[in-house]
Amino acid sequence: MAKNYNFIEKLRELGLRPTKQRIKMCEVLFNREKTFHFTINDLAKMLTEKMGEKISLATVYNTVHAFEKKGYLKEISINSDKSYFDTNTSIHHHFYDEDTHELIDCNENDVNPVIVKKNITGKKINSVEVLIKVASDYQNQK
Amino acid sequence: MAKNYNFIEKLRELGLRPTKQRIKMCEVLFNREKTFHFTINDLAKMLTEKMGEKISLATVYNTVHAFEKKGYLKEISINSDKSYFDTNTSIHHHFYDEDTHELIDCNENDVNPVIVKKNITGKKINSVEVLIKVASDYQNQK
DNA sequence: AAACTACATTATAATTATTCTAAACTGTTG
DNA sequence: CAACAGTTTAGAATAATTATAATGTAGTTT
Incomplete structure (x- = not known):
C-alpha cells in the first residue's frame, strides 16, 4: 500500500469498507519507510495504544487475513508458536x-x-x- | 540413528533411558530407508497402532524434543498450526x-x-x- | 532380589494461538 | 434517513502444546 494517507480510497479499491479499525491498521502498517514484521499480538497491542481504545483481537485477525488475501501482507514461514507477517x-x-x-x-x-x-x-x-x-x-x- | 535394532544401546549413549515407549519410537522413526516427515499427532497415532496400547501424547512430545535436542530429529520451519519434524x-x-x-x-x-x-x-x-x-x-x- | 533413587510416563489441567458465533453496530446505497 | 450487507465485538470453542503431580520403572546398591 502506498506511502500516503489515502487509506480510505485504498480500502475501497480492495472492496473493503473503510472502518476506523481498518484505517488505523493501515496507518500503523503501511505508513512506514522500512518493512515491518509483526505478530498478531504485537499489532493488536500497538493498535490499542494508538487508538486509545481497545480493538478486538478477532478484528485484527480478520483484517490481517483480509490484507494478506489481497496481497498487502505476507505470512512468513517460521516454526514458531505464533504467525509472523511482513509488510514487504x-x-x-x-x-x-x-x-x-x-x-x-x-x-x-x-x-x-x-x-x-x-x-x-x-x-x-x-x-x-x-x-x-x-x-x-x-x-x-x- | 543407525539402521539397526540396537536402539537400546543408542538410547543409552544419548543418556536416555531405554523405556519401551522410546524404543518403539526409535523403531518407528529410524528404521527407515527414506527420511520421514511427521507431526506429533501423526506419530502418536502410528505409535498407538504399532504398540497395541495407547501412548501418552505428553510422552511423544517429550521424547521428540529429547531426540531433537540430541540432534536426531530436526524441526522444520513452516508456518502451520502444527510443528513438523524430519528424521533427516x-x-x-x-x-x-x-x-x-x-x-x-x-x-x-x-x-x-x-x-x-x-x-x-x-x-x-x-x-x-x-x-x-x-x-x-x-x-x-x- | 529387595530397596532405593532418579528419571519417565501418564491422565489431566493449564496455557496459548487462533477461529467461531451470535448479537450489536456502522458504512453505503437509494 | 431507512434498510441492508458487511464489520466489530466479547466471549465461547478448538487445537496445539506445556505443566503438574501422582504413579511407574530402569538402573544401581545393598
Missing part, C-alpha cells in the same frame, strides 16, 4: 534471531538467488523462501 | 505441498547451494533453510 510482499528472505525472536529482512544482495532446478511434477511453485536462523555466538545450545 | 538432520531443503500439507525433501541437486554473503554482526548462522511452497497448477488462489 516482494520476494525476499529473512534472518530469524533465535535469541530475541526477531525477524530481519535480508537485503537483495545478502543472499544469492535461489535456483530451483527440479520441481514436483504437476505442481506450480508459489514461493521460494530462505530462512536463516541466527543466534549469539556464545550461546550455542538451542 | 542433514542440511537440505523442502517442498511443501499446500494442497495436501505434505512435506517432501529436496534432493541435493534440486536446489543450488544457498550462499549467504552477509550476516548480522555478532550472530552465528545456525541454519539456512529453503522452503518451496507448491500447489496444483489449477488452484491458484490460496
